[in-house]
Amino acid sequence: MARKFRFDARTRTEIILRYLGGGFVAFLALLFWLAVDPRAWESGGLRTYALLHLDVLGWITTVMLGVYLNLLPVTLPRTRVNPRLAEVAFWPYGLGVILLILGFGTGRGELLLGGGILLPLVLLILSLHLVWGVWPAASEMLRNPTALSYLLAPLSLGLAAILGGLMALSLGGVLSPSALTLAPFHLLLALGGWLVLTVMGSAYRLVPFFFATPTPRDEASFGSLPVLLWAAGLLASGLGWGWGRSLLLSLGALLFAWDMVRMMAHGQHRKREPVQILTQVSFLLFLVAALLWSLGRSLAVSPWPWMGAALYLALFLAPSLLIFAQLSRILVFLTALDLLQRKGIRTHRHWNLSRPRPALGGGLLWVAGGLGVALGGVLPPWGPWVGAGLQLLGGLLLLGSLWPSLWARRLLRDGG
Structure with a gap:
């Protein structure tokens, strides 16, 4: 029997304010950075890496974690989330993001080393907890794309964190530079896995809510097939399958787009x-x-x-x-x-x-x-x-x- 955690209004509020507050600070930093230097995102070098990590980790992932942790018990009632872990993890996570961004921005290896150890460790703990939390809904994953996405997304996050930590250790001088060859797989898991799968899983629940579709759970025309195809495409990309990768990713994206268009068209x-x-x-x-x-x-x-x-x-x-x-x-x-x-x-x-x-x-x-x-x-x-x-x-x-x-x-x- 799944352990039940107390997830009351006060706890939800504390998690929302912490993660959204941290994300909004990063968002404002991005806005003013781009207002001063609009071409910073394409200038190349460590400054671009700092900007990208401020965007993906400081802004998007921080807010997505806050929303994810609050929506999980609501969208999938059989799941379990420890709110205390979510509250405590915010501070070392935020510190790890700051160290990593400062390390990229200044080029100092000791900062990259600190962020490269702390941040992956926190993300790995969070991702394992989220995988464990979603597991009680495993029986409905083939017909419920939200359940499948919410399992694969934190799994991708944990793997991306491990690879990111290895690359940060390489930049910090602890590991050999050969670890930097993991960058494509790190990006694949972080962007195509964590971010895209979270968006897909949330969209199957939230788009019907936004557009007032009468029966949200029955609106997935193909069940979890779009998510399965996308995940298979990511795996094929990691294995280096050219045409198979493109076909699987394209089919998954097209079926997902079809579901979204149909949901939006059926709004009340x-x-x-x-x-x-x-x-x-x-x-x-x-x-x-x-x-x-x-x-x-x-x-x-x-x-x-x-x-x-x-x-x-x-x-x-x-x-x-x-x-x-x-x-x-x-x-x-x-x-x-x-x-x-x-x-x-x-x-x-x-x-x-x-x-x-x-x-x-x-x-x-x-x-x-x-x-x-x-x-x-x-x-x-x-x-x-x-x-x-x-x-x-x-x-x-x-x-x-x-x-x-x-x-x-x-x-x-x-x-x-």
Whole structure:
């Protein structure tokens, strides 16, 4: 029998505030970094590695862990999560991220060594705990893509953490430079495994919630087949199977896209809400990123402007917009439930926890500015600067749209 952990409103609030707070600090650092140097993401060298790790680890993974740890007991009731471990793990995780980014930014081996030991250790513990937590739902994994994705995603995270730790030890001078050849597998597991599989698993639950599809669990036309095909494609990539890899990944992505389009088309809302528009735009940006990447690979001369733009869209612009779209509904929903359960705090009827207009306006500015930054290589010299300014304004508006819910959660934590 699965052990039950106490996951009450106060515990959820503490986890949300810690992980979202840390992620938002990294997000603001990214915004101001790009506002000062819009071409930093493609400058190459250790500075680019620092920027990428600030994006993927400091911003995206931190927020995704906070959301993941809160959604897991809700989306898969048979699972088990130890909230105490989630709370305590935040501090060494944050310290490891800071050490790693400072190590890349300054080129100091001792900082890379410290981050390369601490961060993989914390991520490995968290990933093993999450795999153990999802395991009670193993019986429904073939028909429930969320259950399968939520098992494979932390498994990929743990493996990526091990490989990342080995590479950091190599950069720190402990291991031989040959460990750096693990970089492609590290990226494959971190991006294609952890990030993509988490997005796929969450989308099968959250998109029906966003678009009010009548029967969320029955909306997966192919069961867990898209997730299985994608995971098989990742395995084929690791084994070096060229055509098999492309076929499996493409089929998995196409079936997943079909499910998402069908869910969105079957929504009950006649008027599209901001969360729905932002969700659709974020998926469209992922598609544009794939097209730009294909275009860059097909060019024999100067492919980087297009492939660099694809990486920027896929690793920062699109996932950030999707995160804010998810948070604008998830945070309001969980906060409203917790406010209703707590005595001495007014119910959600007296709170305006949502700011749809700033969210929509911020999202549109975010996309317009981000495209200016991403396509800076083919725009006039002032293009990236204008894009970075619009992106900064859009990001601040997106953050501001979540402020009422975050403030309400702070009151929940403080008891009134």
